[in-house]
Every structure is written in structure tokens, then in C-alpha cells.
Amino acid sequence: MEKGNILREWVQLLEDVNEVQRRRAAAIKAIEMGRGGISKVHEATGMSRDTIRKGINEVGSGIGIPKRLRKKGAGRKKIKDKNSNLKKDFDKIMEENTAGNPMKTIKWTNKSTYAIANALERKGHSISEDTVGRMLKEDKYSLQTNKKMYEGKSHADRDAQFHYINEQANKFLRKRQPIISVDTKKKELIGNFKNAGKTWRKKGKPEEVNVYDFPTLANGKAVPYGAYDIALNKGFVNVGISSDTAEFAVESIRQWWKQLGKKHYPKAKELLITADSGGSNGHRNRGWKCFLNKFAKETGFKITVLHFPPATSKWNKIEHILFSFISKNWRGKPLVNYQVIINFIKNTKTKEGLEVFARLDRKKYMKGRKFSDKEMENINIMYHEFHPEWNYTITPK
Structure with a gap:
């Protein structure tokens, strides 16, 4: 099985665990992957790098799982839920910059999370690249290599x-x-x-x-x-x-x-x-x-x-x-x-x-x-x- 498929299946398994287990599982995976592991797990899961680092510290220090855990969906509201205009502006930006593989039911974007965050900031939203990444994953976007994005030399306009x-x-x-x-x-x-x-x-x-x-x-x-x-x-x-x-x-x-x-x-x-x-x-x-x-x-x-x-x-x-x-x-x-x-x-x-x-x-x-x-x-x-x-x-x- 290809590494990409294994990672995708591992990410799906994380949906069924609590937040501490999820954080520590991500930490262990990042440690296993070695150099660049935190970034790779961040890209695959949408979890922030700070959260993954926190998990690594917990795994290293042997801290036990607390008795009280937040349920999935608890805690602070997502930024897009607090600001309805953010989702509208996000969707508008993505509509203009989205493609779909003609033989598969997936979609991807030709804009980076940095470019999308900048576009949203111009519309008055204060948002990080990590949050943009999570929004993309929630809307079923996937990361694609350049060879799947372009079919030849692109025109300047x-x-x-x-x-x-x-x-x-x-x-x-x-x-x-x-x-x-x-x-x-x-x-x-x-x-x-x-x-x-x-x-x-x-x-x-x-x-x-x-x-x-x-x-x-x-x-x-x-x-x-x-x-x-x-x-x-x-x-x-x-x-x-x-x-x-x-x-x-x-x-x-x-x-x-x-x-x-x-x-x-x-x-x-x-x-x-x-x-x-x-x-x-x-x-x-x-x-x-x-x-x-x-x-x-x-x-x-x-x-x-x-x-x-x-x-x-x-x-x-x-x-x-x-x-x-x-x-x-x-x-x-x-x-x-x-x-x-x-x-x-x-x-x-x-x-x-x-x-x-x-x-x-x-x-x-x-x-x-x-x-x-x-x-x-x-x-x-x-x-x-x-x-x-x-x-x-x-x-x-």
C-alpha cells in the first residue's frame, strides 16, 4: 500500500478518538516520520503545529490522559461559525479558483493557503493559514501536485x-x-x-x-x-x-x-x-x-x-x-x-x-x-x- 493511502486511512481513524488521543496519535506519527514530520501531519490532519508539538511534549513526559475531556465539537466555536460572512467570502474565492479532475469526484484549488488567507484579509477577515487549511479539508478539497493542476504551458492572462x-x-x-x-x-x-x-x-x-x-x-x-x-x-x-x-x-x-x-x-x-x-x-x-x-x-x-x-x-x-x-x-x-x-x-x-x-x-x-x-x-x-x-x-x- 502506498504511503499516501496509509496516511489517509490513519487520518480517518483519528475521527473516532477524543481530543487528547488524537493529539498524541498525531505526535507519535510526527515523531515516526522524522524530519519534517510535524509539517506533514499538520498538512494531513489540519491540526495546528502547536497542537502537535504539545502532543509530543505530553508523549515525552508521560503525562496521563485527564479524567475530564471535551466532547468532539465542544470548546470555542470555529471562526467560520462565528462569522457567517467569512464562509460566504471563502466560497466566492474558491468558486473562482477551483477545478475538478474530469474522471474523479474530487476538487482542488490552484491557490495556496497563504494566498487564500491574504485574499480573505483584503475582504476584512483576520485569518491564519492553518484555519484556511482546516476550511479546505472540511469542504473536501485535497492537496494535489502541479502535474495534476496544469495541462501545459499556462498563459500569462x-x-x-x-x-x-x-x-x-x-x-x-x-x-x-x-x-x-x-x-x-x-x-x-x-x-x-x-x-x-x-x-x-x-x-x-x-x-x-x-x-x-x-x-x-x-x-x-x-x-x-x-x-x-x-x-x-x-x-x-x-x-x-x-x-x-x-x-x-x-x-x-x-x-x-x-x-x-x-x-x-x-x-x-x-x-x-x-x-x-x-x-x-x-x-x-x-x-x-x-x-x-x-x-x-x-x-x-x-x-x-x-x-x-x-x-x-x-x-x-x-x-x-x-x-x-x-x-x-x-x-x-x-x-x-x-x-x-x-x-x-x-x-x-x-x-x-x-x-x-x-x-x-x-x-x-x-x-x-x-x-x-x-x-x-x-x-x-x-x-x-x-x-x-x-x-x-x-x-x-
């Missing part, structure tokens, strides 16, 4: 673009206009192939699947393109059977509007789309803009597109709010046909109330289509002042 997206999204929310986060999920082979994960089955009766998962053995492929409604917490997935093209991406948005959006936004005049900077909905993709222009003419919508900077796709809400739960729902189960995939997607739910709708798109989308300068000139597009390559609005003529 990366954070500024995140703030710009957040500002524009808030404007749309205030106007009650729809906002969708879009992306293509990982393609899936159709057939009796092994799918990552485990499911509960009778002992000795695992589900039998093909030994190999070569594409030539598949009965086809599924290309799930999703649209996640940020305000309503509802997802829509258009499952294609051919290629992930710009035409397919916009058709998926069109189907979201016909089957879901139109019902909830009957008076909509605008649409905000947040998308990655590459792929079928990339900011350099001419087809993406051409097909969006056609959709704008059909609906009369003024369509604003805001792209995430390069190498930041994990910050796209659809990745960790929709796609991760779909993957969790079908883990360990072979995707033997398209109907099975549609059913798994439709039955994806969360305790936060996520609802997901899905359809099968049998149209064949052809790759490699070229779009001329003349076609681009016919698009009524307004590029924003801030990073026009990432932010633009298409208006029907």
Missing part, C-alpha cells in the same frame, strides 16, 4: 480570463439568460469491452468481457457531447456515432435548446457558452463560428462565447459536475450498445439534484471541411476588447 468569464456569467444570471458549459467527453468503444472501475457482483462471478479492446472489434464508437446548464444544474448529452466536428458540436447545442433550454427559457434573447479553447469548439475553429452563426440566425439569439485559456480544460464546469458522474455511473460495466450508454447517461444523478437528458445522434459528420474567408466575412461577429481571440459575440443579421 489565465487567471484574468477566469475572472472575466465569472463576471460575464454573473451578468447573464442577473438577466436570467441561459448559460451553458460545453465539451466533448472521452470517446467510448461500443461492445463487450472492459470498462474501468468495479461493481458489486456475486463472489467468483465477474462480468466476462473481451480480452482485447481493439477498435476493429468494436460495434461502433460513441462520441458524447455535453451541455451543462449552470443555473439549473441540468445536463444534456448528444451521443454521436461518427466524428467530433464543429457541425456536431453546434448540433448538440441546438438539440439542447430544442429539448431542454426552450422549455426553461421561453423568453431568452441571449445565450452564453463557455468552452475549451481547442477541439470541435475551439477558438481557432472556423467551422465552430460558421455553424454558431447559422444557429444564431435560426433562434434570433445573440450568442456570446468565452473560451477557457489553453491548458485549463479541467476548470470547465461540465468536466467535474457532469462528465465525472457519468463515468462513475457506468464504471465497471461494458457499454455493449448505444441504448445502454443512453440509459446510463439518463440515469446519472447526484445528491445535489443533477438531472441529465440524452439522445442518440445517428447523423454522419464528415471531418476535414474547409471554410473560406468569404464564409467568415458573412458572420456578424463582435470581438471583445479583452482577449478577442477567446471572447466574442455572434449576432444574427
